[in-house]
Structure formats: C-alpha cells, structure tokens
Amino acid sequence: MTKKTLFMILLGAMCVAIASVGACRRWDHQRDGFSVTERPTEKRHVYDYAGILKEGREYAESHLKQIQQAYAIEAVVVSIPSLGDGHTIEQTTSDIMNNWRIGGDHGGRGIVLLLAEKERGVKMEVSYELEGIFTDLFCGYIEDLQLQPYFTSxxxxxxxxxxxxxxxxRAQIEAGKGDKKALIARLDQEYLSGGAGAKKELSVHDHKRVRKAGSRFPAGRTPAEAWETMIQAWREKVRDPDLGVYTSLGRLIYRDYQSIPDTRFEENLKSWGAKPYRVLQQGRYAVIFFGNQPGWDNAPFLFFRSKDGWQFDVVHQRxxxxxxPSPVWGVEWSNHPYVEILSSSPGWMGQDRPFADDDACTNEREEETAARILELEEVVRKVPREFGTTMELGRLYAICSMGLKAIPLLEKAKELxxxxxxxxxxxxxxxxxxxxQYRAALRQMEGYVQRAPDDPSGYSFLGYLHLQLHAYNEAIKALKRAISLNPDNCYAYAKLSEVYAGLYKVPASGDKNLSAYKTLSLENLKKAESAATRDPRRVMRLKKELQRKGVLNTFVN
Structure with missing residues (x-):
C-alpha cells in the first residue's frame, strides 16, 4: 500500500464520520467522459479528454507501452479541459493514481502525468514503489522545466x-547496473541547481526578445568547424534561429524552439561538447560520426555544404x-547520400513512402523552398480560409520535417x-x-484513395501502412491494386515480397501455406528486380531482409 493510498483511506474514513452533517464533499469530476473516481473500461496509456494531444497521441501510446513491457512501469498521460471549481491539480492527480489503480498490475509501479488545459497546469505523480527512481526533483524537472514551457507556449x-x-x-537507470542511488543523487543535484521542483511562476523565453546572434555563428569552412560552431551556440544558450550554421529550412524549424529551457542546451553540451568524433564526407554531404554503438548520444549529425559553407541539415536530421527505445538509434532507409554514407549503421524502413520526387525536400532547392514557405505563411495569415495557399503550406511543412505544424493546417484544409x-x-x-503513427496515417490514406482511386502510389502507401501494422491480408489487397494500376511498380512488388516473407516468418495459427508464402515472396522479388523502374538499392535491401527471415538463403551483391 502506498503512502498516498493510506492517506486517501484515512480521508475517506473522515468523510464517512461526518457525512451526517454534509461536511464532506464527494470528489467526482465527471464531464467530457472523464471521471476521477473510475478508470475507463478500455485500458490505455493516453487519455486526451482536452483534445490537446491529438498530434502525438499514437506515438505516446506506443512509447509508454514499450516502457511498460520493458520496465514493468505503467505510466499514463491524462489531459482534461479544466480542474473544476475547488479542485487542485495535486489532488486530482493523486486521485487518478489511486482510484484508477495505476500500476496495480505491476506491483504498484505507476506514474500519472496530468495536464489541465484551462489552468495550463502540469503535475506528475509517482507511486511509492517508484519514488526512489522517479524522485520529487525529477518530477519537478519534468513539470517545471521539461514540459510546462512547451505547454505554455x-x-x-x-x-x-x-x-x-x-x-x-530514468527507467533505464533502475534496470541498469552500478551504484544507482549515487547516479540518481548526482542527476537530482543537477536538477536542483537548474531550479527543478521550485514552486514558482514559470517564465517562458519570449521569441520577440531573443537576441540576434546569427553573424557570430556562421556556416563552417569545414564540417568540423560547423560542428564546433554549433557546440559554441549551445554553450552560450543561443536561441536565435537565424544562425548561419543552420540551413535555410533549419532556421524556419528552429523558430519553434526559441522558448526551450536552458536545460536542453546544458544536456546537449554535456552529451556532445567534448565527445570524440570522425567526419564522414561524400561530396557536399557530411556526417559527424560517433560510431555505431548504442546510445542516443551516439546518433550522428548531418551537415550540407551550401553556397555559404557547411551547415547543420535539420530537415534531414529529423x-x-x-x-x-533507448538506447537504440537508427538511420531511415532512403536513396540519399547521407544514408549511403551511413550504410553500415543500424537501418530502419519506418518512413518508406512511394511518392514522386516532387514530394521530396531536396537540399539543392532548400533556399527556394524556405522562401516559398515564408511567402505562404504571410498569405495564410492575411487570408486564413483560402484552400490553395493553406493546402500548399501544409504540404511543404509535411515534406520538410515540420509535421507538428503541418497536421493542424492540413486538417483545416480538409474543412475548406x-x-x-x-x-x-x-x-x-x-x-x-x-x-x-501508422494507424493515424492509415485513416488518412483510406480517405485519399477514396478520392483518388486511380493513383497507384496511394494504394502502394496504403499497402505499406498495412504492412507496418502486420495486417498482411489488407496489405496484399492494396499492393495488388497498386500493381493493377501500374504494372511497372518496383516498390509494390518489393513490398508484396516483404508481406509474404512476413507471413512465412510468423504464420497465423493453423496456417499451412508456408511453402506458398516463400514462393510468392521470391516471385515478387524477381518482379521487383526486372521492373523497368528497378531500384537497385531497394532490391538489395529487400534481399537482405528476405535472408534474415529465412526466405532467401544466399545472394551475390
């Protein structure tokens, strides 16, 4: 039993004792589907009653599920429109923890993160069993310095x-080896020196007051010089997005990070300020490389040589x-020089979309694209309900790694x-x-193919999304439809080969078609190889995947 649970039992007993004179008010929010006294029947990790977490809900749900599976910690995020009259955020969070029995199936190991929209309030509650790891100072750091500045802005x-x-x-620390108490104490001391946990009014850095410093942080003559310039910008906590060491689109992206807390700069400096590295270069593309070992702070940084010099390529970094899941990092597969430079690094195919080159954000056209975005932003500001400009700005945000800005704008375009x-x-x-967020993307692509039924790339992407969700039969239908619309379709054949390989590797219970799945996988591999639009890198990667799944024994590069 937690200390907080004991407190609630005693409080309940007091209420019963004086109920006859009506002196104890029953605590029971119940509006917008939210009840502080009863958890919804469907157990999940994100409860967005305020509707403020739409853009990242699927991501957070997936990540918290991974934490639960890996570390036996049940963490939930709850957003509510308001606390209601007379209710504090501390009491509401505590009630959710106890009444919803967060962590009850994991030995009482639970965490609640509550966001109250109207009050702009944030509270993190940790069960007694986890207080030694997720300390009060850690919770204060999350509330005051890590989340609330973003919430407020x-x-x-x-x-x-x-x-x-x-x-x-923090969960990794508990699962790791060594002197955990000493490590946690050291980290907490850093939080304390940074002001975490203090009960104070938070001031968010106002981007209008950010000092201009661009001329002091120019593009580099070499990738190493550009990297050292970035480190110096972190050291000085420079929030000016218009630094010469950023690419044109990078400067637009960093406009949204002018209110980040000082701790982010300090963490960057601690992770990379003195870290040994190598420069890997291919023409106008370079990578600051720390090796292929696990650890988020070993992930590489990407730089591009523009007409001004070497600049941090924020778009392609993203x-x-x-x-x-920590400490894993990887490189998304693509036909791009950065990916070729990092071909020996851990690789993923989580963003393998089939659309045409005009839906790619290229370094060579970056200045032109950035200028177009600025132009469209001004038009949309003046004429907010014009479909064409709203749609085009949302499209550019989407393909230029500004998804958080793209999603609300594109939802608005749907209404227009x-x-x-x-x-x-x-x-x-x-x-x-x-x-x-494959499920969210799947809903959108279903809407797309309904309105554009003759576009093979739409069905190809739909098939890919089903594949990512392991809905193999639906993937087969969509990919076959894509091929019927465009028989010369290396992408669709390659994905079909992957689907059949997936069925072969992890067959459904009682499925006796293993040999057929293997044959179909190899047949579609051959079709991908022989397509007029053959993509040698895609075919090579597919062969490696089929070999890993036991479909293909050996092959010659």
Whole structure:
C-alpha cells in the first residue's frame, strides 16, 4: 500500500464520520467522459479528454507501452479541459493514481502525468514503489522545466516527446547496473541547481526578445568547424534561429524552439561538447560520426555544404536519424547520400513512402523552398480560409520535417475543401514522418484513395501502412491494386515480397501455406528486380531482409 493510498483511506474514513452533517464533499469530476473516481473500461496509456494531444497521441501510446513491457512501469498521460471549481491539480492527480489503480498490475509501479488545459497546469505523480527512481526533483524537472514551457507556449506535442525520452532514461537507470542511488543523487543535484521542483511562476523565453546572434555563428569552412560552431551556440544558450550554421529550412524549424529551457542546451553540451568524433564526407554531404554503438548520444549529425559553407541539415536530421527505445538509434532507409554514407549503421524502413520526387525536400532547392514557405505563411495569415495557399503550406511543412505544424493546417484544409484528396495524402505523410503513427496515417490514406482511386502510389502507401501494422491480408489487397494500376511498380512488388516473407516468418495459427508464402515472396522479388523502374538499392535491401527471415538463403551483391 502506498503512502498516498493510506492517506486517501484515512480521508475517506473522515468523510464517512461526518457525512451526517454534509461536511464532506464527494470528489467526482465527471464531464467530457472523464471521471476521477473510475478508470475507463478500455485500458490505455493516453487519455486526451482536452483534445490537446491529438498530434502525438499514437506515438505516446506506443512509447509508454514499450516502457511498460520493458520496465514493468505503467505510466499514463491524462489531459482534461479544466480542474473544476475547488479542485487542485495535486489532488486530482493523486486521485487518478489511486482510484484508477495505476500500476496495480505491476506491483504498484505507476506514474500519472496530468495536464489541465484551462489552468495550463502540469503535475506528475509517482507511486511509492517508484519514488526512489522517479524522485520529487525529477518530477519537478519534468513539470517545471521539461514540459510546462512547451505547454505554455502551445507546443505540448514537442514537450510530450521530450518527456517520453526522459521517462525512459530514468527507467533505464533502475534496470541498469552500478551504484544507482549515487547516479540518481548526482542527476537530482543537477536538477536542483537548474531550479527543478521550485514552486514558482514559470517564465517562458519570449521569441520577440531573443537576441540576434546569427553573424557570430556562421556556416563552417569545414564540417568540423560547423560542428564546433554549433557546440559554441549551445554553450552560450543561443536561441536565435537565424544562425548561419543552420540551413535555410533549419532556421524556419528552429523558430519553434526559441522558448526551450536552458536545460536542453546544458544536456546537449554535456552529451556532445567534448565527445570524440570522425567526419564522414561524400561530396557536399557530411556526417559527424560517433560510431555505431548504442546510445542516443551516439546518433550522428548531418551537415550540407551550401553556397555559404557547411551547415547543420535539420530537415534531414529529423527525417533520417531516428531514436528508438533507448538506447537504440537508427538511420531511415532512403536513396540519399547521407544514408549511403551511413550504410553500415543500424537501418530502419519506418518512413518508406512511394511518392514522386516532387514530394521530396531536396537540399539543392532548400533556399527556394524556405522562401516559398515564408511567402505562404504571410498569405495564410492575411487570408486564413483560402484552400490553395493553406493546402500548399501544409504540404511543404509535411515534406520538410515540420509535421507538428503541418497536421493542424492540413486538417483545416480538409474543412475548406471536403472533396480534395490532397490533405489526406499529406496528413498521412506527416503522421508517419513525425511520430511513426501508422494507424493515424492509415485513416488518412483510406480517405485519399477514396478520392483518388486511380493513383497507384496511394494504394502502394496504403499497402505499406498495412504492412507496418502486420495486417498482411489488407496489405496484399492494396499492393495488388497498386500493381493493377501500374504494372511497372518496383516498390509494390518489393513490398508484396516483404508481406509474404512476413507471413512465412510468423504464420497465423493453423496456417499451412508456408511453402506458398516463400514462393510468392521470391516471385515478387524477381518482379521487383526486372521492373523497368528497378531500384537497385531497394532490391538489395529487400534481399537482405528476405535472408534474415529465412526466405532467401544466399545472394551475390
């Protein structure tokens, strides 16, 4: 029994004792489907009653599920429109913890993160069993410095991602070896020196007051010089997005990070300030490389040489360098020089979309694209309900690694023109690229193919999304439809081969078609190889995947 549970039992006994004179008010929020006294029948990790977590809900749900499976910790995130009259965020969070029995199936190991929209309040509650790991100072750090600044500035999606990372880092400490108490004490001391846990009014850095510093942080003459310039910017906690060491689109992306807390700069400096590295270069593309060993702080950084010099390529950093469950990182597969440079690094295919080159954000056209985004932003600000400009701005956000900005804008475009297929297509791209939210993307692609039934790329992407969700029969139907619309379809043949390999590797109970699945997988591999649009890198990667799944024994590169 937790200390908090004991307190609630005693409080309940007091209420019963004086109920005859009506002196104890029953605590029972019940509005918008939320009840503080009873958990919904469907157990999940994210309860978004305020509707403020839509963009990152599937990502958070998946990440918290992984934490539960890996560390036996049940963590839930709850958003509510308001606390209601007379209710404090501390009491409401405690009541959710106890009444919903968070962590009850895991030895009492539970965490509740509550967000109250109207009050802009954040509270993290930890069960007694976890207080030695997720200390009061850690909770204060999450509330005051990690999440609330993002919440206050309307960027709760970004803040929630950061919280997921911090929860997993701390859970890893408990699961690891060595002197855990000493490590936690040291980390807590750092939080304390940074002001975590203090009961105070938080001030968010106002981007209008951010000092301009761009001329002091120019593009580098070499990748190493550009990297050292970035480190110096972290050291000085520079929030100016218009640094010469960022690419044109990178400067637009960093506009949304001007209110980040000082601790983010300090963490960056601690992780990479003095870390040994190598420079891997291919023409105008370079990688600051720390080796292939696990650890999020070993993930590489990408740089591009523009006409001004070497600059940090934020767009492709977001697109290609992705973090899995800590300490895993990987490189998203693509036909791109960065991916070729990092061909020996851990690789994923979580964003393998089949659309044409005009839906790719290229380094060569980056300045032109950035100028177009600025132009469209001004038009949309003046004329907010015009479909064409709203749609085009949302599209550019989606393909330029600004998914959090793209999603609400594209949802608005859907309302402005309910017949257009385009918002659905780019919403699917944004959901996959930003958070790997395949279910959300699937709903959008279903809407897209209904409105664009003759586009083979739509069915190809639909098949890919079903494949990612292991819905193999649905994937087969969609990919076969794509091939019927375009028989010369290397992408669809390759994905069909993967689907049949998946059925062969993990067959359904009682399925006796293993030999047929293997044959079909190999047949589609041959079709992918012989297609006029053959993609040698895709075929090579497919062969490695089939070999891993036991479909293909050996092959010659």
């Amino acid at each position: 309307g960027q709760v999606g970004i803040g929630l991602i950061a919280v997921m990372e911090e929860l997993e880092k 697109k290609f360098i992705r973090m899995g 023109d309910r017949t257009s297929s385009l918002p659905y297509k780019y919403l699917a791209i944004a959901h996959v690229d930003a958070f790997y």
